[in-house]
Amino acid sequence: MVTMKDVGLEAGVSAMTVSNVLRGNTNVAPETAQRVREAADKLHYRLNTTSLSARSLRVSTSRHGRNFSTIGLAIFELDRPYPSQLASLISQAAEKRGYQTVVQETRINADNERSIIERVSNQFCDGLIFSSSRLSAAEIEQLSNHRPTVLLDDDRPQQDLDTILTPSEAGAQAAIEYLWHTGKRHIGIIGGLGESPDEHETDESNDTRHRRLMGCRNAFESLGVDWYGVPIIATPWNDADARQAINQNADVVRSCDALFCMTDTTAFGVIRGLKDIGLSVPDDIAVMGFDGIEMGAVMTPSLTTIAVDIPMVAQKAVDMLIERIDDESNRERQRIIADFHIAQRESA
Structure with missing residues (x-):
């Protein structure tokens, strides 16, 4: 197991200097601190913050006779149903384990993410749960002073950080196959982000969008449908932009008998947009989402979705x-894919 002494030998400093740098103390020269962080990265050293917490280097509170430690949660949005529901459930799960949660919003902006990680580290959080980052895994580790970190829905190649993923490929494939088996033969996809000249490209990235598109592609190809003939409409994953995209692409939409939306929030905007152009769901066109957020069950029509x-x-x-x-030992990283089921409701 790699120790602070090993990192110190690699960086040419004492173990105490390593401790000061990785705990965020500012009494070390910037050049020395950078050398220590690079040595820690090279050796894949992780700082165990449990003993740090026990020495009261952060504020603890007591509830119902229990002492609470702290974890940080950096999530991409808090004003959308899926991330807000997930943040609430993470906070509840953490509290049951004796941890409070500090929640901050990244807006998937690299500068915001750097600032948030540094603030979390300076608040002596014991660890970090981080979603949809624009930063590399190495930079996240360095900025967090090597505190334990778990990534949410971030499947980039890396060796050190644990990650839990939504079932993007399997779920999207199941959605297309479900629509096909209900008799739909002209299925469009809503939620391409317009970042590449060809919305059908699926091999450039491991992010959530590309993994869901890959699931769609797998389904269409297994069904004998030309992938490059499938209509894909670009829009950010929110209701307002999705509604506008339907209005702007009305002719393409009218050629479809079903639409698969990359998220439930996108589907909400799509259903409203379809009403704008005079199409009824599901009588004229079926709509299916992806997420399984609670709101989908109570809207009209209720949303058929891939329920994560x-x-x-x-x-x-x-x-x-x-x-x-x-456990500060350098165990192999964990990669977990969440379960899902098809919630069959009124919209498809």
Whole structure:
């Protein structure tokens, strides 16, 4: 097991200097601190913050006779149903394990993410749950002073950080196959982000969008449908932009008998947009989402969707993080894909 002494030998400093740098103390020259962080990266050293917490280097509170430690949650949005529901469930799961949660919003902006990680580190959080980052895994580790970190729905190649993923490929494939088996033969996809000249490209990235598109592609190809002939409409994953995209692409939409939306929030905007152009769901066109957020069950029409086991995502993220906090050994990273089922409702 790699120790602070090993990192110190690699960086040419004492173990105490390593401790000061990785705990965020500012009494070390910047050049020396950078050398220590690079040595820690090279050796894949992780700082065990449990003893740090025990020495009261962060504020603890007591509830119902229990002492609460702290974890940080950096999530991409808090004003959308899926991330807000997930954040709430993570907070509840953490509290059951004796941890409070500090929640901050990244807006998937690299500068925001850097600032948030540094603030979390300076607040002596024991670990971090981080979603949809623009930063590399190495930079996340360095900025967090090597605190234990779990990634949410981030499947980039890397060796060190645990991650839990939504079932993007399997879920999207199941959605297309479900629509096909209900008799739909002209299925469009809503939610391409317009970042490449060809919305059908699926091999450039491991992010959530590309993994869901890959699932769609797998389904169409297994059904004998030309992938490059499938209509894909670009839009950010929110209701307002999705509604506008339907209005702007009305002719393409009218050629479809079903639409698969990359998220439930996108589907909400799509259903409203379809009403704008005079199409009824599901009589004229079927709509299917992806997420399984609670709101989908109570809207009109209720939303057929790929229902991710969101409580599982929250619980596994918390469990993996606490395992890392409690055990500083360099175990092999964990990669977990959440369960899902098709919630069949009125819209498809």
